[in-house]
Amino acid sequence: xxxLIKQWFPVLIATVTGLVVLAGYLIPSPPLIFYRDRLVEWxxxxxxxxxxxxxxxxxxxxxxxxxxxxxxxxxSLVLLLAALVAWVPSVLYGPSGTLTQQMLDxxxxxxxxxxxxxxxxxxxxxxxxxxxxxxxxxxxxxxLIVAVVLLGNAPFIGLERLADVRDWIINVPGMAxxxxxxxxxxxxxxxxxxxxxxxxxxxxxxx
Amino acid sequence: xxxxxxxxxxVHIGAILLLTLSGMVLISLLLLRGxxxxxxxxxxxxxxxxxxxxxxxxxxxxxTIHIALGNGGLNGGDAVTSLAGLQVVEALADTVVSYGVPxxxxxxxxxxxxxxxxxxxxxxxxxxxxxxxxxxxVCFIAPSPVAYAVGAANVAAADAVTTNVxxxxxxxxxxxxxxxxxxxxxxxxxxxxxxxxxxxxxPATDRLAVGEELYAAGxxxxxxxxxLASLVxxxxxxxxxxxLILGTxxxxxxxx
Numbered sequence: 001x002x003x004l005i006k007q008w009f010p011v012l013i014a015t016v017t018g019l020v021v022l023a024g025y026l027i028p029s030p031p032l033i034f035y036r037d038r039l040v041e042w043x044x045x046x047x048x049x050x051x052x053x054x055x056x057x058x059x060x061x062x063x064x065x066x067x068x069x070x071x072x073x074x075x076s077l078v079l080l081l082a083a084l085v086a087w088v089p090s091v092l093y094g095p096s097g098t099l100t101q102q103m104l105d106x107x108x109x110x111x112x113x114x115x116x117x118x119x120x121x122x123x124x125x126x127x128x129x130x131x132x133x134x135x136x137x138x139x140x141x142x143x144l145i146v147a148v149v150l151l152g153n154a155p156f157i158g159l160e161r162l163a164d165v166r167d168w169i170i171n172v173p174g175m176a177x178x179x180x181x182x183x184x185x186x187x188x189x190x191x192x193x194x195x196x197x198x199x200x201x202x203x204x205x206x207x
Numbered sequence: 208x209x210x211x212x213x214x215x216x217x218v219h220i221g222a223i224l225l226l227t228l229s230g231m232v233l234i235s236l237l238l239l240r241g242x243x244x245x246x247x248x249x250x251x252x253x254x255x256x257x258x259x260x261x262x263x264x265x266x267x268x269x270x271t272i273h274i275a276l277g278n279g280g281l282n283g284g285d286a287v288t289s290l291a292g293l294q295v296v297e298a299l300a301d302t303v304v305s306y307g308v309p310x311x312x313x314x315x316x317x318x319x320x321x322x323x324x325x326x327x328x329x330x331x332x333x334x335x336x337x338x339x340x341x342x343x344x345v346c347f348i349a350p351s352p353v354a355y356a357v358g359a360a361n362v363a364a365a366d367a368v369t370t371n372v373x374x375x376x377x378x379x380x381x382x383x384x385x386x387x388x389x390x391x392x393x394x395x396x397x398x399x400x401x402x403x404x405x406x407x408x409x410p411a412t413d414r415l416a417v418g419e420e421l422y423a424a425g426x427x428x429x430x431x432x433x434x435l436a437s438l439v440x441x442x443x444x445x446x447x448x449x450x451l452i453l454g455t456x457x458x459x460x461x462x463x
Contacts, residue, residue: 022227026220047282047318054317054347061346071365115353119379122386123407129389130410142409178402181418183448185400188422189287191441194230196290200238200433201425203290203297203322 011199018197058083145169226444233443237436246432247439254396254416255427258295259302261370261394266306270369272299273311275359275384276323277399278352279376280316288400289319291422292375295398296323298428299372300330312345313362315355315376320347356380360387373397374424377404385411398424419445 017039024036062076086108089099127146130139151159152166195201265272274296279289296312303310304327312323324345331340348358356377363371364387371388373381373395381397381404388395389411397408398416405417416424419441425434 026224043282047280050280050317050320051350053320054350057317057320057343057345057347061343064343072361075361112351112353115357115383116380119382119407122382123379123410125386126382126389126407126410134413181400181402181405184419184445185288185422187441187445187448188291188400188419190226191230191234191437191444192287192291192422194227194234195433195437196287198231198234200234200437201290203293203326 010204011202014204015197015199230440230444233440234437237439241432241436246435249426249438252416252420252427253414254398255424257414258299258396258428262299262302265370266308268369271308271311271367272303272370272372273363273368274372276312276314276319277375277377278315278355280318282318285376288376291424293322293326294424295372295374296326300327301333304330304336305334309344311362313348313359315348315350317347320345352378353380356383360384363387369393371395377401379403379407382407382411
């Protein structure tokens with residue numbers, strides 16, 4: 001009985017749910033559409049509970065580190081305090097309260113934007129490291145194309161021609177490469193999803 | 208119809224049905240063929256080829272392995288890509304747990320957290336070391352991509368980490384994680400699907416699986432026929448699709 005519940009029950013639920021949702025999108029039948037929408041709504045509710053799990057995980061990992069004074073414990077402490085400070089206005093005034101919105105607009109968004117700005121430096125550093133570590137025609141071509149695309153975006157006088165070259169690189173070889181990549185990703189997604197749907201792959205079960 | 212996906216036309220439904228059914232038929236036929244012992248040889252991928260050797264090296268160094276699973280969850284369009292990333296954890300978990308070097312796994316979506324914990328727990332069970340299992344080895348970092356990348360970079364920068372593995376849903380922000388690894392000269396292995404992540408990872412590591420190669424993780428790391436069959440089915444469908452695209456292009460050219 002235990003084996004049935006642990007092994008076959010999750011597989012049965014996943015397969016039936018997957019088939020009903022898939023059929024709901026492909027067959028225009030009102031009962032199927034009704035069940036599909038209910039199942040998708042349940043998935044959203046489960047995902048919301050997963051966020052509570054995530055919060056407990058953060059408390060466990062960083063709380064444990066701060067209490068045991070492990071490497072980086074001051075950062076963990078700051079994280080927990082910041083999480084608490086961010087949590088209070090949302091609980092007291094709701095997600096659309098003035099204080100909550102101000103915290104989002106003046107603290108969280110600018111912090112996110114500054115962290116995203118770091119990407120320019122990490123990417124440039126990676127390109128330099130690449131030139132040092134792997135010297136090949138392929139790498140030189142990569143760096144050359146990156147330089148042309150970046151300079152093609154810059155408003156320098158005398159480099160207007162580069163904007164045309166940049167457009168051509170992005171729209172012709174770049175687009176062709178991305179489409180090929182996305183086609184492969186789509187096929188990989190379909191096949192992996194089918195594997196789970198027909199229970200060949202069972203990441204959710206005790207097999 | 209299709210309140211969540213928008214209206215779907217009859218042609219699209221036909222194409223999706225054809226793809227789904229032909230995929231199912233192909234996988235079933237290949238699974239039957241596998242029972243007769245006819246297994247194909249697959250092209251080696253540097254990202255997965257060294258995965259288990261890397262686990263051995265981590266064990267020798269006494270460090271640990273950081274596996275970043277990215278910002279994908281189980282309730283969105285990235286669900287399958289996240290599951291493909293999880294196959295890398297499945298492939299590594301048994302080896303690293305048996306060597307006594309449990310990995311540190313970081314996730315950026317809480318829906319992936321219980322599944323990643325479960326994969327690790329099962330590896331401990333298989334090795335008979337259930338009492339050593341620590342769910343805190345799987346950490347939820349943050350739901351936003353950049354915040355996740357910064358948090359995962361912090362994990363990769365820890366002294367104990369001696370190998371950085373990246374597999375799952377990432378964007379260009381993945382370069383923050385690889386930068387942390389590169390500063391410590393860590394061996395880095397990556398498997399991603401999104402084109403912007405590929406561009407950011409290419410300069411960071413030469414052990415990179417790109418696009419559809421991510422979905423081949425199971426076949427490469429376990430060699431099990433169920434994964435190999437789906438990989439062959441994927442290849443067959445791709446060849447058919449390429450022929451269809453070429454045929455349509457030629458017909459359009461002839462027809463003016």
